[in-house]
Amino acid sequence: MLLILDVDYTLNRFYPPSIRDLAPPELLNDKKPELWDWIVDHLSTVEYPVHETAVEVLQHLNRYDPLVVVSTGRPEALRTVTERWLQQFFQFEHLFMRPDGDLRLNAEVKRDTLTNAILPLAEGRKVYAFEDDAESLHMYQQSGVRPFPAPDCWEKLRPHLRDDHEPAEVRSFLSDFILF
Numbered sequence: 652m653l654l655i656l657d658v659d660y661t662l663n664r665f666y667p668p669s670i671r672d673l674a675p676p677e678l679l680n681d682k683k684p685e686l687w688d689w690i691v692d693h694l695s696t697v698e699y700p701v702h703e704t705a706v707e708v709l710q711h712l713n714r715y716d717p718l719v720v721v722s723t724g725r726p727e728a729l730r731t732v733t734e735r736w737l738q739q740f741f742q743f744e745h746l747f748m749r750p751d752g753d754l755r756l757n758a759e760v761k762r763d764t765l766t767n768a769i770l771p772l773a774e775g776r777k778v779y780a781f782e783d784d785a786e787s788l789h790m791y792q793q794s795g796v797r798p799f800p801a802p803d804c805w806e807k808l809r810p811h812l813r814d815d816h817e818p819a820e821v822r823s824f825l826s827d828f829i830l831f
Contacts, residue, residue, distance in 0.1 A: 652717040652822055653776040654709070655769060655791070658725060658733060660783035661801035662741065663699040670694075687754065691728045701740045704805035705781075711812045713742055715821050718772060720745040722764050724757035724784075745772070758786035765794055777822050797826055 659665040670690060671679055678686040713719070719742055725733055727748045734746055747764045749757075761782075770778070780791040781799045788798040799808070808828065816824065 652712075652715060652818070652825070653769070653773050653778045654712065654717045654719045655765075655778065655780040655782070655796065656709075656719065656721045656741070656743065657780075657782045657784070657787070657801065658721060658723040658737070659699070661781055662702055662705050662737070664702050664802075665699045684752070684754070687726055691726055694725065694729050695732050698736060702802055702805060704809055705802065706740050708805050708808050708812065709741060712821070714814075715816075715818045718776060719743040720747065720769055720772065722747045722761050722769065722780075724749050724760060726753075727751045745769075756786060757784050758790045761787050762790050762794070765791070765796070770794075777826060779825055799825075 656662060659670070667673065670693065671686075673693065674686060674689055678689055709719075721733075721737060721741075721743050723733065723746070725748055728751055730746065730748055733748070737743060737746065745768070747768055749760050753760060778796045779799060780788070780796045781801050781804060782788050782791065783801045785800075788800055791798040811824065811828070812821075
């Protein structure tokens with residue numbers, strides 16, 4: 652089993668609904684590098700709280716020895732801050748980030764990461780993605796990855812995870828679980 656984890660709004664309790672709600676209005680054009688500079692400055696200084704239920708669910712899933720990767724739309728300039736925060740709460744093997752200067756949509760960046768970096772690691776494993784962005788969720792589904800809409804998935808999964816599950820039961824459970 653291979654788990655793909657997003658960061659903001661998925662593993663943390665990022666607020667308000669969008670980082671763009673915090674940005675100065677004159678920077679709100681997605682194609683402006685200044686917006687991304689502001690985002691890097693903001694996320695370098697503000698640490699959003701972890702989603703405790705995500706920690707609990709992922710600790711349970713770690714019992715089944717998954718390969719865990721993080722794929723985030725955060726720019727590469729935030730690698731040190733992001734790794735430090737993630738290592739406090741989560742086990743993961745790889746952190747894939749948006750290349751600096753890449754202004755494409757999250758789903759486009761994550762599609763390239765999935766195709767070029769994550770799927771080659773899968774080696775026959777079933778792949779599951781925990782993600783809040785609707786376009787990225789759709790991209791994962793179109794790519795044959797089982798998407799879990801975060802953060803709601805954590806509360807919905809938690810009551811169904813049991814200590815007596817065998818690894819094959821967990822994979823089957825995740826593949827068949829209805830979230831909608």
